[in-house]
Amino acid sequence: MTGLTDEWGGTGWDSLARVARGRWVERRPRRPEVAARLLMETRLMPWLAPRLPLPVPVPHVLHREPLVVRHEMVAGDPLETFDAVSGRTLGAFLRALHATDPAEAVRQGAPPAREALRERAATVEDFRTRVVPLLPDDRRGAASALLDAVAALPAGALVHGDLGPEHVLARDGAVSGVIDFGDAHVGDPALDLAWALHGAPPAFARAVAAEYGAAPELTERALLWHRLGPWHEVTYGLDTGDRDTVRSGLEGVLARLPA
Structure with a gap:
């Protein structure tokens, strides 16, 4: 998943993102209402990922205030x-x-x-x-x-x-x-x-x-x-x-x- 850097950025409507240490993708909400969606992913994805035939992000909460979630990078480009x-x-x-x-x-x-x-x-x-x-x-x-x-x-x-x-x-x-x-x-x-x-x-x-x-x-x-x-x-x-x-x-x- 390329296109991200160590600086906060990205083109998503909902989240800012960056790559940390060349391995982790970190995301934080652009707007307060997006925080609930990011937290939802941290609960849903650990259960869902083993049931799917392709790799998907499995995020966890890195920081609560301000909210930052992190997941291991999924390899590939769009x-x-x-x-x-x-x-x-x-x-x-x-x-x-x-x-x-x-x-x-x-x-x-x-x-x-x-x-x-x-x-x-x-x-x-x-x-x-x-x-x-x-x-x-x-x-x-x-x-x-x-x-x-x-x-x-x-x-x-x-x-x-x-x-x-x-x-x-x-x-x-x-x-x-x-x-x-x-x-x-x-x-x-x-x-x-x-x-x-x-x-x-x-x-x-x-x-x-x-x-x-x-x-x-x-x-x-x-x-x-x-x-x-x-x-x-x-x-x-x-x-x-x-x-x-x-x-x-x-x-x-x-x-x-x-x-």
Whole structure:
């Protein structure tokens, strides 16, 4: 996992990170509400890691005040080779993750389905209030329909919650690990398949679907989540006052909405 130094930095929205002694990744929250997610990882990941077929971070609390968590570095760099072999490896990983016992995951610290659904409802309402009015009049109907559909999706499996190519690591041409479980919760498994099935190159996507055993209904739900992705960029830009991020997010929202 390269790209970090001994200085606090990183490009994540939620955490600052650094490498310590060339072996450890240390993270601290950018905002107070992120602290709870970091602490959740320190409880969940020691239980989850042995159940997965790829290395994942297993953090522990290094300092309480200010909060810093540390985990041994997972080898590799963000995935750049999207071939069928990598797709099968990721598909097997997601199948194993989603097969873990959600009730036990909650006992180990993962947010339960009721909490995830409550947060989803709040997010959908925020999107409806702040993003839909920024869209052209003739696209607002499709945007509102997407939000209605996402609000009704199920929640019954432990999910990574923020799976994209930046969180899948590769080394020597092979997938070597998956990182950043701060958004893990009991939710819709289609969320983790959104990018892999609908944002990745076709050969990779087909291999993920085949290895995972993705049914058509699950693939359709993943498309809804994929369409929702850029909405988060819009609200992040609004929250931080970054007009370029808002503009980029709106372009993504419109590009992914059905005509």
